[in-house]
Amino acid sequence: MILVKDLSIERSNKKIFENVNLSLGPGKIILLKGKNGSGKTTLLKVLLNLIEPSSGVIYWKGKLLKKNLYNFFNHVTYIADRTSSLSKLSVQENIKIWTKIFLSNISNSQIENILKTLKLDIYLDQKVNSLSFGETKKLEFLRLIIENKKIWILDEPLSNLDNESINVIAQTFEDHRSKEGSIIFSSHQESEINVSEEVLL
Amino acid sequence: MMILNKIISFYYREYKLNLSGFQDILTNIIFFFVSIFIFIFSIGPDKETISSIGIGIVWTLLLLSSTLSLRKFYQDDFENGNLLIMHLNGLSFGFIAILKTFSHFIFVQIPFLLSIPIACILLNIANDELIYLFSSFAIGSFILSCLGSISSSMNLMNQRNFLLGSVIVMIFSVPIIIFSVGIVSLEENFNSLISILFGILLIVFAINPWASGLCLKLSLENN
Numbered sequence: 001m002i003l004v005k006d007l008s009i010e011r012s013n014k015k016i017f018e019n020v021n022l023s024l025g026p027g028k029i030i031l032l033k034g035k036n037g038s039g040k041t042t043l044l045k046v047l048l049n050l051i052e053p054s055s056g057v058i059y060w061k062g063k064l065l066k067k068n069l070y071n072f073f074n075h076v077t078y079i080a081d082r083t084s085s086l087s088k089l090s091v092q093e094n095i096k097i098w099t100k101i102f103l104s105n106i107s108n109s110q111i112e113n114i115l116k117t118l119k120l121d122i123y124l125d126q127k128v129n130s131l132s133f134g135e136t137k138k139l140e141f142l143r144l145i146i147e148n149k150k151i152w153i154l155d156e157p158l159s160n161l162d163n164e165s166i167n168v169i170a171q172t173f174e175d176h177r178s179k180e181g182s183i184i185f186s187s188h189q190e191s192e193i194n195v196s197e198e199v200l201l
Numbered sequence: 202m203m204i205l206n207k208i209i210s211f212y213y214r215e216y217k218l219n220l221s222g223f224q225d226i227l228t229n230i231i232f233f234f235v236s237i238f239i240f241i242f243s244i245g246p247d248k249e250t251i252s253s254i255g256i257g258i259v260w261t262l263l264l265l266s267s268t269l270s271l272r273k274f275y276q277d278d279f280e281n282g283n284l285l286i287m288h289l290n291g292l293s294f295g296f297i298a299i300l301k302t303f304s305h306f307i308f309v310q311i312p313f314l315l316s317i318p319i320a321c322i323l324l325n326i327a328n329d330e331l332i333y334l335f336s337s338f339a340i341g342s343f344i345l346s347c348l349g350s351i352s353s354s355m356n357l358m359n360q361r362n363f364l365l366g367s368v369i370v371m372i373f374s375v376p377i378i379i380f381s382v383g384i385v386s387l388e389e390n391f392n393s394l395i396s397i398l399f400g401i402l403l404i405v406f407a408i409n410p411w412a413s414g415l416c417l418k419l420s421l422e423n424n
Contacts, residue, residue, distance in 0.1 A: 050418070050421050077289075082282050086281070089221055100214070101207070101211070101286075101287075103207070103210070
């Protein structure tokens, strides 16, 4: 579905990475590995067409990504390394806003089940700013299910999570893979997530 | 139909956000009225003087009060990544700028619009002038929202000197003040002056999505 060919990025005359090639198809999980500053987030931003690459091209369904951008966005969920939940609102209000914004058909019982799995069900009426960073991060993952899209792009999804939560995420990734979904995520830490390909930056 | 649902859900989100930050809107209104009182106390009890410069005072304070909220225009959504999420949800940066500008007008400027009659009583402004002030502010405030959108989007990466945004808005609002105050004081030229004001609105409204959208994209790119 996504094909990246000879991608290079240079910013302020500094080479960040060069000649990166990858292909992300159905049922595939790609892990971007590298130290801090190696360009993992930059590569994800290039995939989202936020940064112009110095050279190289990205194709989406056989066409240039740039010319097919909003069609691509219809299939993508992006989870950044920060949380997008609105801190002044409660967990429940945030979920309600997400379901409305993403025109989601997810049922309340499905949401309840996921919240129970993530152990967030007890915080439903609490404001997000009273949750810990790890808990807000887990809440963010709910967006993956609410948006219900084929391609997941995640920036450092495992940081600040305990082992139990990482296992839940790993299981969620497996479920998505089994439904022919694709995932590309960055991480600088070792995990037990079963990936199809590792790209070292 | 899908885009309409997205717009409705966008405003539902804005409504929830503004409701949770209602104290900010209230603080702006309080600032506006406290400033009116300061003007009244500093000018003295002469009704004639107060009513002759009342329109100018109201417009100046409306401008200052509405620039107070500019920092919040895009900053929160930029920092928590919601701008990017909106974009990935199929809204172009220019369209996000238009939606945010309307949101600013509804949740920040309309409360001021509703406060104008009370301000007119305090400043001894005649009832027949109220309608002129009201109509000039309805258009002028939307121009201020458009200018606010441009200056705040330009200022997103500027972490050190946020007042620059307010200064930009104030410089560009000079013609708005001239024509808006003119509408009230030169009643016989109402139609021509309101047309000029409306013309300025159309120009700024056309520039806003293009300029703000570009600044939003650049800020996200360099974030």
